[in-house]
Amino acid sequence: MVKVLPILLLSIACTFAAPAPKQLVKLPLKAPHKRVALHEAHSKDLARWAHLSADSTFSIPAINADVSYLITVGLGTPAQDVDLIFDTGSSDLWVQSANYDPSQSSTSSDLGETFSIEYGSGSTSGEEYTDQVTIGGFTFTQEFGVASEASGFDGTQGLVGFGPDDLSAITSNGENIPTPTDNLYSSGQISSDVIGVYFQPITDGGSQETNGEVTFGGVDSTNSITYGTTKVSSATHGIVDTGTTLILLSSNDVTALYKNIQGAALDNNTGLYTIPSSQVSKLKNITFTIGGTAFTLTPSQYLVPANQVANMGGNSGTTYSWIGSLGDNESGLAFILGQKFLENYYSVYDTTNNRVGLATAA
Structure with missing residues (x-):
């Protein structure tokens, strides 16, 4: 039995057909008859990466x-x-009037309405405005309250709620006001109307410490890549993509990886890395730890088979690696697990729940 492990952190870069009928349908996958050259595979993957690299989630400190x-x-x-x-139990944004001056903003608009909100721990009231709101470098238009009165909130500058919008209480007419996450999603700046939250206790004995994280548009996890027992990356985001041939890492991570293999060098003709024959027998496993689960490739799984090298435009007798470089990358995505990774695992693409599952193949 195959156990599918849900991994909620990986973008799904795959084209899906129309909804499947009720019964389970299985179709064979065929390798193309025409052998693609190594340099063509690398060039194709980099071109595809250019379309995939727009990050649709972002994180900010808490x-x-x-x-x-x-x-x-x-x-x-x-x-x-x-x-x-930061409050997931309410859905309104309001700020103390002492901390925000709408007259100093060129984009503020007074709606001419008042608001009044009762919380279990206090209450607040004032005027309603719309203005530009910026979170983590992303900007959107938001309706919020500017509080002239607030009780039970001494020492705070205001509150932002991320609960369901039907909890909204900021308007006198009872309409539901979209939360910042709703507005980020509707403006196309994040791929799903989801936030992930990571909290830690204060450890230094003080009263305030930046030690948490809020991720907008999905969830975040610390993944890692190791060569043998040596960590070569603490990646944050990656893509599982059946349309990519190679296994591609960010330039920093691929450099860190091949520093562990004496004589490994980039072959400019193919775009792949070559391994000296004297080092092949000494190669170690490479492990991708994703969502706490380890997925390991043996040397034979991440090396181009010797009997394919010449047919794919490589130099006969040279050992090539399927693991290449994404180049410089500012999107935050640290790896793409393409076909040469997926050939060794069973993968599930759940668009209904926006998740990818990976499991050992039967």
Whole structure:
């Protein structure tokens, strides 16, 4: 039996057909008859990467203020930075009037309406505005309250809620106001209307410490890549892509990997790395740890088979690796696991729940 391990952190870079009928349908996958040259495979993968590299999630730090968590939000143009209580149990954004001046923003608009919100721990009231809001470098239009009165919130600059929008209480007419996550999603800046949260306790004995993280558009996890027992990457995001041939790492990570293999060098003709024959027998396994689960490739799995080299435009007698470089990368994505990884595992692509599953093949 194959156990499918859900990995919620990987972007699905795959084209799907129309919804399947009720019964299970199996289709064979065929390798093309025409052998693709190594340099063509590498060039094709880099071209595909150019279309996949737009990051659709982003993370910002969360500040542990001992009894609540804060995130930094910019309000207006130019942005006036405020530290707001991060709250998933409510759905409104409001700021103390002392911490935001709409007259200093070129994009603010007074809606001419008042708001009043009752919380279990206090209450707040004031005027409603719309303005530009910036979180983690992403900007969108948001309706929020500017509080002239607030009780139970001493020492705080305001609050931002990320709960369901039907919890919205900021308008007098009872309409549901989209949360910042809703607006990031509707403006196409994140791929799903989801946030992930990571909290840690304060460890230094103080009253405030930046030790948490909020991820917008999905969830974040620390993945890693190791050569033998040597860690060569602490990656944060990656892609599982059946349309990519190779296994591609960021330039820093691929350099760190091949530093462990004496004499390994980039072959400019193919775009792949070559391994000296004297080192082949000494090669170690490479392990991708994703969502806490280790997926290991043996040397025979990440090397181009010797009997294929000449047919694929390589130099006969030279050993090539399927693991190549993405080049310089500013998107935050650290790897693409293409066909040469997926040939060794069973993969599931769940578009309904936006997740990828990987398991050992039967």
